[in-house]
Amino acid sequence: MAGTTITGVGSGFDTQAIVKSLVDAERAPKQAQINLQSQKATTQLSSIGKIQxxxxxxxxxxxxxxxxxSFSGLTGTSSDEKVATMTANQGASNGSFSLIVNQLAQPSKLSTASFAGGQSTVVNSTDKATTLTITQSGKKFDLSVPAGATLQQVRDSVNSTFGTSGLSANILTDSNGSRLILTSTNGGVGSDLTLSGDSGIDTGYKVVDVPKNAKYVIDGVAAESKTNSISDAVSGVSIKLLSLSALTTPSDTTSTARNAMTISVSTSTxxxxxxxxxxxxxxxxxxxxxxxxxxxxxxxxxxxxxxxxxxxxxxxxxxxxxxxxxxxxxxxxxxxxxxxxxxxxxxxxxxxxxxxxxxxxxxxxxxxxxxxxxxxxxxxxxxxxxxxxxxxxxxxxxxxTRTASLSESLKTLIKDQTSLDDRITTMQDSLTRKYTAMDTLVAQLRQQSSSILGTLSALSKSQTSDS
Structure with a gap:
């Protein structure tokens, strides 16, 4: 707190201690109230926050x-989890079904021509940007290929630009160089990928995988799916196809008959x-x-x-x-x-x-x-x-609402603290000036008293010597 030090030379009193005592006495009640209310609001705010x-x-x-x-008590089981797994969800009911997996869903995959310089090959040696267009199911994805772009940069750009649209790119390197491999996570018949544009990357590309639907048979009923995750075949049941069912007669190369497995939903305590x-x-x-x-x-x-x-x-x-x-x-x-x-x-x-x-x-x-x-x-x-x-x-x-109210109370208490500090500072400055003036006055009076006493003493000595 600001204030002028009072030495009390004139009065002989410890005026600094007197001012401090008066100021502390004035501050104490209000400060105690602010401290108590602040502590209470802070602890309540913390406690309510934990409960919330x-x-x-x-x-x-x-x-x-x-x-x-959680409370259906139902659990899903698969007789061959290498072929398919299943999960019983809300809406499922007890029952078992035969399942034969004849074909897995497959996404479209393309390969560009090989670039002898590897992944650092500059695929756009012009001074202008070119365009690589990837088309799937009638939708075009135009990728800008900047001047001087390398094969690696094109790969990264495809992934960052179209990753959320289900497209991904990788680079495959062999003794002939590096190739850009484009794949779609959106599979099924009709989801073929094609390349076009003026980048030159599309020249000579090849189809690696043709998109296919998953083909399966549940309880004798044949069905297809664009993905290997099936959620609409059996009510409340999610099935994930992992591999083809085993051939009934593996030694017969002309037979396509496959063994059925069983998926079941049952109550589990x-x-x-x-x-x-x-x-x-x-x-x-x-x-x-x-x-x-x-x-x-x-x-x-x-x-x-x-x-x-x-x-x-x-x-x-x-x-x-x-x-x-x-x-x-x-x-x-x-x-x-x-x-x-x-x-x-x-x-x-x-x-x-x-x-x-x-x-x-x-x-x-x-x-x-x-x-x-x-x-x-x-x-x-x-x-x-x-x-x-x-x-x-x-x-x-x-x-x-309680939290907001306590927060406002704390803000008000901060204002109260500032106001108290300002008032106490003003009071201390005022008392300091008053006690300084008092001390100065006492010093002057003592000086005058000493002067008068000195004069009287001199007169007394003069009269004594005259007589």
Whole structure:
């Protein structure tokens, strides 16, 4: 803080200490208030931020669980995963199907003529840019080839310019030089690549691979696909074709008959339990974050220590909203609560856990009820999402509004601190001037007093000597 040092030579008092005491006494109450409010707002802001992050993670997990097959209990299996794999998604149901893979989908692939100078060969030796046009399914992709461009630069330009359109380029080098290899990730019949333009790179290009459709047979019904990933053949099932099915008689070179494999969708209590455990872990993570900011703890001496948000009304209503939905019955099966499947609640922490024995007993006859409890518009996932909507909205939610309010409070406190500092500085300067003036006046009075006393003393001596 600015101020003039007061020595107190004239008065003999420690005027600097007096000014400091007066200033400190004036500052103390308001400073204590600002410090207390700042600390409270800062800690609350941090705690609410942690809970908001945990709540966002919880709601994100609920969304994921609602869109995948977490609670269907269904799992997909393939009798030959070298030929094809499969995944049971939402909407799948129990069943098995025979699958024969007769042909894999294949993208179009082209090769340019060989450049003897390798990948550093200058493919545009003119002083003007040329154009390489790549055409697929009637759509043209024009690539500008700058003057002096090399084969490597053309490769890089194709990948950076048209990579998101499904085109890719590589360079293949052998004893004859280097060739540009163009491939499309968009396969299937009719997706042939062609080259044209005035770059010269298109001259003499060759077709390496002709695009093909995947050909397969499911339960005796032949079908084709432009890709090897099939999602529309069996409801709720994704199939990925990896290789051709084995020939029925490999020794017969004239036969094209191939062995069928089996893809199956079946209920798996293991998969079902994994889905429920995922929910339990997600719920417990949110609960742990909330308890950390609200629960009263004990120190080493046994004294109670309140958390930042202990007793906070917002936290109480949020916890209550979540627990109410968890405890409510739902679904249209025989069993309508997770407690009936052995999901228990810790009385102290509120954390969930799965009683394996009760789970194993209930799931034997009522596995389908799990899906009913969690899924649908009135299922647990949807209800918990709805129950937390008012708290989690990014800009207008209760937590977001609370955060904004605390942030504004901190800004106001910063202004209050600046105002206090300015007022105290003004007060110190004023007191410094007053005590300096007082000290100067006392010094002058002492000087005058000494002068008068000296004169009187001289007169007294003069009168004594005259007599």
């Amino acid at each position: 992050a945990a709540l966002d993670a919880f709601r994100g997990a609920l969304t994921s669980m609602g869109t995948d097959s 293991t998969a079902l339990k994994s889905g429920v455990k995922g929910f339990v872990d997600t719920y417990n993570a949110l609960l742990k974050a909330m308890n950390a900011e609200t629960k009263v703890t004990k120190d080493a001496a046994g004294n109670s220590i309140a958390a930042t948000l202990t007793g906070d009304a917002t936290m109480r209503t949020l916890q209550s909203a979540i627990r109410n939905e968890f405890n409510a019955l739902s679904g249209n099966g025989t069993l309508k609560s997770l407690a009936q499947f052995g999901v228990t609640t810790d009385q102290d922490t509120g954390a969930l856990s799965i009683d394996d024995k009760r789970w194993d007993k209930a799931v034997v006859t009522n596995a389908a009820d799990i899906t009913s409890i969690f899924s649908g518009k009135t299922g647990l996932l949807a209800r918990m999402t709805a129950a937390t909507d008012a708290y989690a909205k990014p800009a207008t939610g209760i937590l977001a």
